[in-house]
Amino acid sequence: MKNILIVLLGPTGVGKTDVSIKTASHFGCEIISCDSRQFYREMRIGTAVPSDLQLNRIKHHFIRFLSVKDYYSANLFERDVYKLLPGLFSRNKMVLMSGGSGMYIDAVCSGIDDIPDIDPAIRAKYNKKHSEEGIGSLRMSLKLLDPEYYAKVDLRNYRRIIRALEICETTGLPYSSFLKKEKSIKEFHIIKIGFNRERNDLYERISKRVDEMVEQGLEEEARQLSGFRDLNALKSVGYREFFDFFDGNISRDKAVELIKRNSRRYAKRQLTWWGKDKDIKWFHPDEVQDIIGYIEKEARV
RNA sequence: GGUGCCAUAGCUCAGUCGGUAGAGCAACGGACUGAAAAUCCGUGUGUCCCCGGUUCGAUUCCUGGUGGCACCA
Numbered sequence: 001m002k003n004i005l006i007v008l009l010g011p012t013g014v015g016k017t018d019v020s021i022k023t024a025s026h027f028g029c030e031i032i033s034c035d036s037r038q039f040y041r042e043m044r045i046g047t048a049v050p051s052d053l054q055l056n057r058i059k060h061h062f063i064r065f066l067s068v069k070d071y072y073s074a075n076l077f078e079r080d081v082y083k084l085l086p087g088l089f090s091r092n093k094m095v096l097m098s099g100g101s102g103m104y105i106d107a108v109c110s111g112i113d114d115i116p117d118i119d120p121a122i123r124a125k126y127n128k129k130h131s132e133e134g135i136g137s138l139r140m141s142l143k144l145l146d147p148e149y150y151a152k153v154d155l156r157n158y159r160r161i162i163r164a165l166e167i168c169e170t171t172g173l174p175y176s177s178f179l180k181k182e183k184s185i186k187e188f189h190i191i192k193i194g195f196n197r198e199r200n201d202l203y204e205r206i207s208k209r210v211d212e213m214v215e216q217g218l219e220e221e222a223r224q225l226s227g228f229r230d231l232n233a234l235k236s237v238g239y240r241e242f243f244d245f246f247d248g249n250i251s252r253d254k255a256v257e258l259i260k261r262n263s264r265r266y267a268k269r270q271l272t273w274w275g276k277d278k279d280i281k282w283f284h285p286d287e288v289q290d291i292i293g294y295i296e297k298e299a300r301v
Numbered sequence: 302g303g304u305g306c307c308a309u310a311g312c313u314c315a316g317u318c319g320g321u322a323g324a325g326c327a328a329c330g331g332a333c334u335g336a337a338a339a340u341c342c343g344u345g346u347g348u349c350c351c352c353g354g355u356u357c358g359a360u361u362c363c364u365g366g367u368g369g370c371a372c373c374a
Contacts, residue, residue: 012338037338047338073335103337112334123336154332157341163334179334232336239338261327266338272331 003089003188004299008098009034009105009274010195011267013206015285017050019195020098021058022288023295029092030059032081034099034108037236039066042228045213045221046238068225068233071120078107089188094299102273109190115178118170126162141165146174191298193291194280196271206263213238214256222246237262 008023010016024031033039037047041064049055049063061084066072081097088095099105106112130138138161143150145168153160164175171178196202222242228234229243238259245255274280283291 035338036336071336074337075335077335101337103334107334110334115335117335154341157333159336159340160333163336167335232339235336236338263338264328268329269331269333269338273333273337275331 001093001299003085004094005085005109005186005188005190006094006096006295007105007109007190007192008096008195009100009102009192009280010285011202011270012048012100012263013209013267014195014197014202015205016098016100016195017048017054019285019288019291020096021050021054023291024058024096026292027092027094027096027295029094029096030061030088032084032088032095032097033060033062034077034097034101034104036072036077036101036104037233038063038099039072040064040068040070040233041066042068042225043221043233043236043239045216045218046236048209048213068228068231074103074107075112075115077104078112081108085188100270102270109186109192113178113180115167116171118166122166122169123162126165130158130162135161138162138165142168145169146176148174149176149179189299190279191295192277192280193294194274194282195285196282197284202267203264206267207260210238210256210260210263213259218242219245219252237266 006023006027006029008016008020020031035047037043038049039062040047044064050060055063062077062080085095097105097108126138135156135158138158139150139155142153142161142164146164149164153164155161167173167175167178197205218238219242222239223246225234225239226243226246229240234240234243241250241255241258241262244250244258245252250258281294283294
């Protein structure tokens, strides 16, 4: 039998953690977490990392292994996962990856093109240019350096433009020349399972979970991280809203309300990301037996 | 019980001197290859409370209901 990577994915609050642990204990496998904010050890409450009890029951990887000050990316995640997998497969033919970060999941499952690393100073330079001269200036540079990408990129999205520009500048080649979309050949089989539930149900769960986070001390966690608010990791739902409250821009109740709303919007964006992925087999998180049955059936192929 | 005011989108409300309606918030849909819980784009979703009347035509005017609010009892 070929090695198998079971991928469990779904929007925030759908109930992934529970099913993942049930599924992993059924197959006796370890879990690779794929939630880009659960990577940071300083952010525990606001990112809903599994409880100590859950973490003790099943071995988890990539949970709270970085500091918010560390640079990390989908590329690095792919590399780290590939480093880890042989060891995991030597213990069990099945490994389970669970999470909600679509791009990170895709980086592992579909691969990501090999593009040189960039100097952070270059990104800083373009960010400065953006805030001082506006997006028009970035567009003009891109049109010159990479007309092909200019023609297809969302010209109102400064992040995309800056990403392309920093690659152009670092390599001296157009960004588009790196985008080969070659699917890497995996020496393991992937079974993708998605979780969803009725929208109202999902939103009620999100709302309840935010209330629980607040009870557990999210405000205090955010206060301790307030000094790092400019770091990308802290531009996350649950933290940025509290920073606004600390600054006196909004009330505490309003902050909590916005955390709920922004979580809903995040869930929607996640679902949009997966909407086009035909490999995903969708389940309700309560259908644990069906999920296990589906995995067993697929594993024989 | 009486009088007055109100009833329009999921919510708060605007509006139509009679030609089936629009703001904010919420919501919905989408894009996205190294910052992705980020970043960006698009979309009014409606028995205008109900039954009648006047009218070519009523969400709008009129009668009567129903519900809500206020005041008087």
